[in-house]
Amino acid sequence: MHLGSLFDCSPAVNFASRDTASPNVQWGPRFIPDWQFFHVVSGEVDLHLGRSRYRISPGECVLLGPNGAHLLATTKATEYYSVHFTFHSHSPEPVHPAYLIRGASAAQLDAEPERFRIAIPGAADIELMSHFAIVHVEGLFARIVKEYVRENAAYPFALRALMMELLTLVVRSVLRSQADGPASKIGPALEAMREQPGRQWTVGELAELCGYHPGYFTVIFHQEVGQNPKQYLISERIKQAKQSLLRGEPIEAIVAGLGYASIHYFSNNFKKETGLSPSEFRQRPNAVKQRTMRDR
The missing domain is CATH 2.60.120.280 (Regulatory protein AraC)
Structure with missing residues (x-):
């Protein structure tokens, strides 16, 4: 039904x-x-x-x-x-x-x-x-x-x-x-990056969470999510940054929480991934809505 x-x-x-x-x-x-x-x-x-x-x-x-x-x-x-x-x-x-x-x-x-x-x-x-x-x-x-x-x-x-x-x-x-996926082989790594996006995860650390050799882990990671671990971590950081910006959190706090070395580096990274600067994203609700629908 x-x-x-x-x-x-x-x-x-x-x-x-x-x-x-x-x-x-x-x-x-x-x-x-x-x-x-x-x-x-x-x-x-x-x-x-x-x-x-x-x-x-x-x-x-x-x-x-x-x-x-x-x-x-x-x-x-x-x-x-x-x-x-x-x-x-x-x-x-x-x-x-x-x-x-x-x-x-x-x-x-x-x-x-x-x-x-x-x-x-x-x-x-x-x-x-x-x-x-x-x-x-x-x-x-x-x-x-x-x-x-x-x-x-x-x-x-x-x-x-x-x-x-x-x-x-x-x-x-x-x-x-x-x-x-059912009984995902990389589930522990995905969860770790979602819960701690500000940590500088290495492939070796993520592979160890799942019990695999780093080389094999990288292969199955790409098979399951279509990205390598570094790309996935960047995507997760940007997703969480969007939510923090919409909640009105200070950019300094967002940068610190997501592990970026500087506001300048975060802003460049954010614009590369979204096409908007953090301030543009926060100030243009129509663009935010349209972009969010495309990101789904």
């Missing part, structure tokens, strides 16, 4: 909680009327979905849809976040799903679940995964629960905004895993 474009989503959070469960607690077999994120903070949960079984560990997340029977069961004391939501809703007001949850038979539980795809403008369509690991997400779940529980003024609208942020994180995680 295709869910349409991410840009057309108008999500509504129907329920949100942070809770604990003792061992051997289970939810299901059941169908839910909406979607659910189930994020494990600590402990362990088994997911039975179709003919597949998954072990969900701390830091991992389950995404369940409305058309597939499933069973979640704790194997040890577990702390978790649970967020029920809809992708498309005219109103952001929560509609509690409890009264529309229904049981599933053993045969329904073993049936192959429906697959869901969503279009990402400027990128390829992606298939939503039923379980995955995602970083930097626990704080966002906490904010969603806080808004849902406190019901401050305009809280449904705030929940919609937070839900869009969460969906964006999930989509970017999927796109990044596709770009790196």
